[in-house]
Amino acid sequence: xxxxxxxxxxxxxILSGRTKDKNIGYIAEYLTNVGIDLREVxxxxxxxxxxxxxxxxxxxxxxxxxxTGGIGPTxxxxxxxxxxxxxxxxxxxxxxxxxxxxxxxxxEDLNEARRRMARIxxxxxxxxxxxxKAPGFMVENVIVMAGVPSIMQSMLDNVAPRLKxxxxxxxxxxxxxxLPEGAYAAGLTEVAKAYPSLSIGSYPSFIDNRFRxxxxxxxxxxxxxxxxxxxxxxxxxxxTLDTPIS
Amino acid sequence: xxxxxxxxxxxxxILSGRTKDKNIGYIAEYLTNVGIDLREVxxxxxxxxxxxxxxxxxxxxxxxxxxTGGIGPTxxxxxxxxxxxxxxxxxxxxxxxxxxxxxxxxxEDLNEARRRMARIxxxxxxxxxxxxKAPGFMVENVIVMAGVPSIMQSMLDNVAPRLKxxxxxxxxxxxxxxLPEGAYAAGLTEVAKAYPSLSIGSYPSFIDNRFRxxxxxxxxxxxxxxxxxxxxxxxxxxxTLDTPIS
Numbered sequence: 001x002x003x004x005x006x007x008x009x010x011x012x013x014i015l016s017g018r019t020k021d022k023n024i025g026y027i028a029e030y031l032t033n034v035g036i037d038l039r040e041v042x043x044x045x046x047x048x049x050x051x052x053x054x055x056x057x058x059x060x061x062x063x064x065x066x067x068t069g070g071i072g073p074t075x076x077x078x079x080x081x082x083x084x085x086x087x088x089x090x091x092x093x094x095x096x097x098x099x100x101x102x103x104x105x106x107x108e109d110l111n112e113a114r115r116r117m118a119r120i121x122x123x124x125x126x127x128x129x130x131x132x133k134a135p136g137f138m139v140e141n142v143i144v145m146a147g148v149p150s151i152m153q154s155m156l157d158n159v160a161p162r163l164k165x166x167x168x169x170x171x172x173x174x175x176x177x178x179l180p181e182g183a184y185a186a187g188l189t190e191v192a193k194a195y196p197s198l199s200i201g202s203y204p205s206f207i208d209n210r211f212r213x214x215x216x217x218x219x220x221x222x223x224x225x226x227x228x229x230x231x232x233x234x235x236x237x238x239x240t241l242d243t244p245i246s
Numbered sequence: 247x248x249x250x251x252x253x254x255x256x257x258x259x260i261l262s263g264r265t266k267d268k269n270i271g272y273i274a275e276y277l278t279n280v281g282i283d284l285r286e287v288x289x290x291x292x293x294x295x296x297x298x299x300x301x302x303x304x305x306x307x308x309x310x311x312x313x314t315g316g317i318g319p320t321x322x323x324x325x326x327x328x329x330x331x332x333x334x335x336x337x338x339x340x341x342x343x344x345x346x347x348x349x350x351x352x353x354e355d356l357n358e359a360r361r362r363m364a365r366i367x368x369x370x371x372x373x374x375x376x377x378x379k380a381p382g383f384m385v386e387n388v389i390v391m392a393g394v395p396s397i398m399q400s401m402l403d404n405v406a407p408r409l410k411x412x413x414x415x416x417x418x419x420x421x422x423x424x425l426p427e428g429a430y431a432a433g434l435t436e437v438a439k440a441y442p443s444l445s446i447g448s449y450p451s452f453i454d455n456r457f458r459x460x461x462x463x464x465x466x467x468x469x470x471x472x473x474x475x476x477x478x479x480x481x482x483x484x485x486t487l488d489t490p491i492s
Contacts, residue, residue: 012445013449014270014271014274015283015285015286015287016275016278016284016415017271017273017275017276017277017278017284018417018449018462020271021270021271024289025260025263025266025267026263027263028261029262029264031263032262032263037261038261038262038263039261039291040261040289040290041260041261041287041289042286042287042288043270043286043287044286045285045286072431072448073427073428074447074448075431075434075435075438075446076446076447076448105428109428109429111429111431111432112432113428113431113432113435114428116431131452132452132457148451171262171264173264181318181319181359182319182351182355182357182359182363183355183357184320185318185319185320185321185357185360185362186358186359188320189321189359192321199258200322201292201322202318202322203264203265204318204394205394206377206378206394206396206397211378216259216264218262
């Protein structure tokens with residue numbers, strides 16, 4: 001069974017470039033490692049109708065939807081209410097969340113703004129985090145997490161054991177040893193056709209004014225990945241012997 | 247006039263977490279600086295129907311759509327053909343692009359795979375880059391760029407002067423000096439209501455086991471931004487005098 005996911009990053013600060021997102025890459029790698037296939041990512045602003053539209057598009061299409069950002073106490077933190085609206089369920093202050101907040105905040109400091117962090121859609125499971133205590137939540141297949149990376153990472157560790165996972169994606173890569181993409185593209189196309197169950201990609205980096213390319217072979221069956229990898233290696237070896245590197 | 251944009255990142259390697267995207271943050275900051283409002287970002291895999299669906303959703307909604315990735319010579323580079331299909335226009339080998347490739351590649355090395363990099367939708371303008379010579383292109387309002395950051399950045403510099411731009415977003419920020427979000431959230435809500443033309447956000451960072459929060463005031467009219475900033479500063483000053491920092 002294939003388990004799929006999308007990420008929805010919520011926040012004007014990412015779209016303005018003021019904050020450089022660090023969560024997409026982290027979650028992507030994390031999900032790959034536990035056997036969940038990340039299929040799509042979207043970034044939207046702190047605008048209710050944009051959040052609702054994206055939540056509904058993504059939650060209906062994938063096994064899980066992970067959101068980051070917009071669950072703090074300020075006026076621009078509208079994720080929890082927007083997710084509740086998207087799912088058509090009620091939201092109110094949750095005594096379990098209040099209890100968690102009181103582990104960090106004194107009762108006399110628990111003002112109206114901070115109480116907003118305890119607004120949780122009905123029927124949701126809380127997602128605790130060791131860093132700030134303010135919880136995220138999982139409601140139906142939507143997993144709502146903080147935007148601050150250390151807090152998000154703590155929440156991901158907390159929620160991961162509750163998720164269904166599929167076969168883990170096995171990944172092998174080969175450095176092309178200076179061979180440019182244009183030299184091996186035809187050969188790689190042949191290998192990709194011969195191993196249709198594998199996902200074979202070519203990833204150029206441009207370092208020190210030279211391309212350093214990696215060919216990556218991904219699949220869920222170890223024998224197939226190894227066979228594909230061997231085919232790529234043989235193809236590269238033949239080219240390296242045949243072709244002077246320009 | 248408001249000029250808007252979306253980014254579409256194309257590539258399995260981003261979704262698997264193998265490659266950490268560096269283009270979204272760079273383009274976001276670049277567009278903000280030239281007066282284009284980035285409104286949405288999507289990341290999709292190297293799958294034709296996914297690319298076509300995202301291109302059509304985004305190009306119809308925003309002034310410009312910028313894509314990154316998938317324009318190299320290998321079998322997984324399907325962006326140019328997918329964009330042409332999305333727009334319903336023909337694509338073929340472009341003599342202008344071949345000429346550019348020959349500045350870097352010897353004629354005898356210009357094999358079938360490399361020629362694929364010269365496939366350009368009819369009616370497109372080329373976007374040159376100094377790094378690899380293989381061009382991107384702009385067709386209608388879709389700007390197709392490479393995924394390798396240094397090449398993408400060169401293309402962005404090349405295409406930017408051709409774009410319409412609007413009033414530049416002015417951004418001011420204030421450090422809350424250790425005041426936590428929960429202490430100023432109510433006051434900030436009042437300021438945000440008093441300045442509806444401004445976008446006012448609160449951005450927590452968690453550094454050295456403490457929150458360091460920034461309040462950011464954004465708008466397109468300098469006097470309004472300064473007035474909003476002053477109101478935020480006055481609100482924070484009052485709180486700092488009234489409230490012991492916990």
